[in-house]
Amino acid sequence: MHYLIKTSILMLLVILVLLSAAPFTNAQSQQFSEEKLAQSLERFHKADLNKNGKLTVEEIQQFRQSRQRNRRRAAAVRATQAKDANLNETLSRMNAQFNNVEVELLEWPSELHEKLGKMTKFALVTWPVEKVEGKLPLLINLHGGGQRWFDFDFQRQLEIAAQMGMKRGFDLAELVGKGLITLDPNTAERWSADSLDMMLDYVLETFPEIDEDRVYVMGYSAGGGATWRWINQSSDRFAAAAPCGFTGGSANDDAKKLANLPIWTMAGSEDGKNPAGIRKMVERLSAAGNVNVKHTEFEGADHREGGRAVFETAELVDWMLGFSK
Structure with a gap:
């Protein structure tokens, strides 16, 4: 009898250990399937x-x-282990879904952050997993959003984006699997071209891996408008640009300043006034002598659907990488 009791206790302990290990095993199998x-x-x-x-x-x-x-990295901007455990956990979940890239948190130094207006202290930088020889191109993506979006903290924004299928630069980098770096800065107000110029100065000075002749910028919605304002102010900094899903700027913009900058615009056909405004912008750019301007309209797509379509257009990255300053 005593032997049977000891055996039963031992079996119970084994069962408990197996049960406690099961969730971890299931989580692993979801993140790393045999196919993956x-x-x-x-x-x-x-x-x-x-x-x-x-x-x-x-x-x-x-x-x-x-x-x-x-991976060789400048010490001043080595990827930060965020103090916020939830943010780290979100980042881990994101990376578990990727094969081609690693997304890391980048914290702006306090001295710089004070000059960046309402840009948040964290940005996301994405690196190719596979080692690439030589310098790498940089693609900067500017997110959209209004005041309601800006009121959420960075962690909550990432959660909502994942739930709603909202894409960013790192999603496009994973899709194309190219040897490039992507930077997704974050702001809590309307993007400022002056702040973005200071940010880019710092990034280029601190990351020797980046090829300064192959810097590209894109954005959708408010990020598309910000991309347009930034290239109007600093067109000489970029090899190509993709301002998408916005009103198309103004007829008062000096299109001649952008005559030599390759530009690909995109919008959903059912996105209010945006597609018509962007078509007029393309006409002004063409009339100013830009021979590398093109426009894609996603038939039947509203604003949200148009955004998803932009970040599913792998050809955009191939097209950009074909240009250098």
Whole structure:
């Protein structure tokens, strides 16, 4: 009898251990399915540490960590371990969905942040997982949103974006799987071209990995308007631009200043006044001598659907990368 009791207790303990481990195993299997591991092996043969032709969850995690450790980075802007644990957790969930890129938090130094208006102290910088030789192009994406959106903190914005399928630069980088860096700054008010110029100065001075002749900018909605204002002020800083989903600027804008800047605009056909305004903007740019201006209209798409379509257009990145200053 005593033996049976001891055996029963032992079996109960084993069952409890297995049950406690189950959620972790299920979570891992969701993040790293067999199909995903096989795809990762095709891209990154070096991740197969034991050279058996198969990847394990542990191997791919070690590979990602080694990539992060080995990536040359200026110490002043080394990716921050945010004090906010929830923000780190959100970032981990985002990265678990990506194969081609790693998204990291970038914290602006206090001295710089004080000069950036209402830009938040954190930005998101995305690096290719696969090592690329030489300098890399930089794609800056400016998000949209109004006051109601700005009132949310950065963490809440990322959660809402994930729930609603709102895309940013890092999503486009993952989609195309190219060797480029993307930067998604964040603001709590209307974007300022002066603040963005100061931000870009700092980024180019601090990240020697970036090819200054291949800097690109894009944005949708309010981010599209901000892209338009920024290139009007500092067109010489960019190799190409994509201001999308906004009103199309003003007839008073000096289109001749942008005659040599490749520009691709996009909008949903059912996005209020935006598609007509953008078509007129394209006409003004063409009349000013811009031979590298183009426009895409997504048939039947409203404002939100047009935004998703922009960030699903992989050809946009290929087109941009074809230009250099």
